[in-house]
Ligand SMILES: Nc1ncnc2c1ncn2[C@@H]1O[C@H](COP(=O)(O)OP(=O)(O)OP(=O)(O)O)[C@@H](O)[C@H]1O
């Protein structure tokens with residue numbers, strides 16, 4: 001039996017809008033049960049997520065290999081939909097790897113990353129979903145350039161609000177232009193953040209996660225929990241809180257013990273009625289198992 005597992009991802013990390021992402025140890029698992037005369041995917045997401053060729057995983061597999069033989073699939077996933085933990089990217093990566101494996105794996109990981117990025121529009125979720133760990137990537141001239149940085153020795157405190165926020169709705173809150181001054185500040189913060197992440201200089205990196213100029217201030221009105229979680233973290237002397245992907249999930253990076261203390265505080269705040277997870281990073285990205 002073929003089993004594919006893909007990690008959740010957290011994009012942007014504040015200033016790295018559309019270009020930085022990390023993989024978290026929360027998985028989507030796809031099992032190929034058997035060939036069939038029609039496509040079918042069993043999953044736990046309810047009636048809003050299709051179970052036939054309209055399902056994003058199957059649609060993506062057929063995009064890569066249009067004459068792929070139909071299969072009966074089973075998906076299990078702890079990754080909540082439309083919450084800023086890269087659910088659509090996990091589905092895209094699962095679909096591409098499914099099609100690739102069922103046809104003898106002729107495409108490299110780099111080729112799959114190109115297609116995944118074309119489909120998603122930006123590489124910040126699909127790159128860590130494929131490669132694991134912390135990845136910085138850019139998509140220009142229809143080419144992806146991705147660099148995997150050393151795995152951070154940090155954990156993620158993940159607060160997932162109950163209400164979904166679709167990426168397309170969250171992108172509508174963004175401005176069409178920035179001033180030259182804002183662009184330069186945003187770029188200098190992002191460049192320094194990447195240098196600090198590459199050298200694991202957390203004293204520099206963690207405060208810079210909160211210095212984004214490109215998206216958070218415009219999305220903050222859609223996600224009141226961002227400021228609430230940040231205030232709790234600051235009260236404990238912790239920086240490193242940012243909006244994960246397009247939101248509404250809010251992540252704080254840091255030391256396990258400090259984040260456990262933070263989560264105890266968040267759990268007592270009656271305005272925060274979502275879910276809390278304290279997760280390690282996923283180092284490897286998509287995994288394929290054959291048994
Ligand atoms: N496992 C899945 N199977 C099928 N469709 C999925 C799956 N996961 C996500 N989707 C589709 O993707 C949509 C969510 O995509 P969206 O980009 O809005 O959010 P996200 O990927 O969870 O967040 P972000 O990109 O901010 O991290 C879902 O509403 C659903 O249509």
Ligand SMILES: N[C@@H](CCO)C(=O)O
Pocket residue numbers: 011012017018019122124125167170171215245246
């Ligand atoms: N960089 C993307 C991630 C979500 O797809 C955004 O923030 O809109």
